[in-house]
Amino acid sequence: MLSRKHFLRHLAGLPLLAGLGTQATAEAARATELPLWPLPDLTTTFREPVLIRSVELFKTQGQLLLVVTSDRGQRGITQCNDRMQNLTSLLQGLVMKHFVGQDARQLPQLVQNAYSLDSNYKYAGMPLWNCIGTVEIAVWDLLGKVAQKPVHELLGTARRTSYPVYLSSLDRNAPVEQILQQLADTLQQTHTNGVKIKIGGRLKNTPEDDARSVKMLSLARKILGDKVIIYADANGSFSVKDGIRYGKMLEDIGAEIFEEAVNFEDEEGMRAVNKALKKIVLAGGEQDTSLYRFQRLAQTSVYDLLQPDVYYNGGILRTLQVAEIARLAGKTVAPHSPKADPLIAPFWQVAAVCPNLFGLQEYPVAFAARQASWYTPAIRLAADGTMPIPQTPGLGLEYDEGIWKKAEKLC
Template sequence: MNRADFLKKISGAAAVATIGGLTCGYSKTSNDLPAWPLPDLKKVFPDPVSIRSVELLKLKEGSEAGRLLLVVTAKDGAQGMTLCNDRMPNLISLFKGLVKPHFVGKDARDLPVLADNAYRLNSNYKYAGMPLWNCIGSLELATWDLLGQLYQKPVYALLGKSVRSSYEVYISDFYRGGQPMEAVVDRLAQKLEATGATGVKIKVGGRMANTAEDDKRTSLFVPMVRKILGDVVTIYADGNGSFSCSEGINTGKLLEDYGVSIFEEPCNFEDEDSIRQVNQALKKIKLAGGEQDTSLYRFDRLARTGVCDILQPDLYYNGGLLRTLQVAEIARQHGKVIAPHTPKADPLIGPFWQFAALASNLYGLQEFVMNPGSKSPSWYSPTIEVKNGKMSIPNTAGLGIVYDTKFITSAEKVG
């Protein structure tokens, strides 16, 4: 067979291969995955929005000294900002070397392309995972804030139609031993009373491990929470990857016995088979996961193959607002729901407000970390608080957070 005949023969079958008797399709690309409709930013902003600078600043004032703020400045001086999460201090060199160059000097109206280029070009995809996407996501979010500031409307107004102006919350607690259980449950009860919230999330297992002591604590703590808080309170439980498959099933059945509604990350988040088996074995509780994940293909698989009922991407880890909205669309296509990971009660909650305003399949109560007795912040507004069990979504420009300029002018540039 000559070369021309060979090429002709294979041209119609290039997308299919047979391995060990299994037919494997290669047709799925990123274009095949559901996506959130891209806004036509050039209709909203007729003139280019040139990004003059991107600065990573370390705050030096007050109790928040040491935290990082990402500031995007346009050619005309307009600015967009986001507080960075606590992963970013360890990622500064990656941010400066691989991500920032794809935004500086570019047109912010091309934001979806800029974020994609920061992943795709210069072999950046070889760094793919939370570190890279966290850097891209932080810069994407700050740029959305810039565009929202210029538009003088919330970011969600640039991305679609708002479906809600508030959402109900649960109070999370991070107890895994070291304190009397009764004191922990009493603390939860006090937070519920103070906020009017109707749900809590507790920790089970030992966090990526489960000793006999962890198991004993879980078996005592779960019934105690239900007994003291009562039947009307919604309870979610987070395993943080603590359990083997069999342990996850046994713990899940305990949770079902006490009316727990959601079981988050029962097994190591990479062990899809075990999580799927746990999900198949449990009939009355929903399984949630995805906090650590950044691959759209993986989110598709988690939903499509019955690993998770609820997807939980983090808006920063997962690469920003548009990618998280895409995960919502992936979940929706497979009949699943979404509840992003957002244990925040500071400016990091701003992007979630924009997401919550838009996502029709947002599920259940959303996380809120309450610190009783904490003072109202002096370095940003508004004060982030829950009233009558609900968080209102601000209708202010950008991501909804306004920073005190004195904290910015005194900050140290680190990236």
């Protein structure tokens, strides 16, 4: 079983500024700055400006798709996550204007402008960053298509061309035996060796939720076997006391990751759970969008493993920035990406270059079972149970031109 000792390297305490000399003060100030992902100079890759003519949101195939078009007619596309349907006013009113007419080579600055100009920062949080991140991801697709390179080649040095996965069940309603047996059957079919199970009731833990969770953990090894890697996600369901109780139960069955044991806003509670557990890795961060908070979470033993969502957190570059924050704190990342549809595409690019990507990455059984035909390639595992990272231009997906004929333009 994985030992948590590999994750618990702590940073030395920062010196107090008071009373320090000029050089020491400067060094201390630099130590508190947020690290940046070492992005290669895009103006070297693209000798000429890549001007963004339009940013548009369409509804087609039952999904929202954001399309960025250059002045030469080239397009970058990303599917939007389910949150966007409630955020279109922010996207249109606050975000789009900071990209239209601009040079896509200046993407980091465009992202910063969309946050800081016009007092947009007053809307900071998942709603704003999800809008900014969605545009940023589409711009990366555009840049990759223009350069005829996969996005990860624009981001830095590739470290992997595939990654191992775990199978996740998002189901809290079906009988426990049915969920575990489905996972066991799919493990054999896909030649994978890890699963994630849901415990608690999602920000609640009724007596019924508790009974179900106890049953899940009591049957997990019997149905899945002793060699399968087990991760567990509580979605913030537990009190500190119950978080510790369930953490020890998970340690007893040899589980390796315990995700969001208590409410994600309760840093002290999570830190208390983390301190009480000795073997299992505490993970979280999918709800977070503040880079300063991510730095604090990494440096103060709230989590051992950070899980920023590529869309919620503001896009590919900010996800890699969280990875750099984690790396300097001796921690790892496993970005939140519970999808097997076009929403996985930006995660592929992160996974290709991230030096401190941890363990197995998510592949949800429910999404994998319903592949659509309006994009290629299908999001499927290789024969050895790993997920290949496409080496094609942009984010790695192509869309059927026919989907635009009946598309409804929303903004």
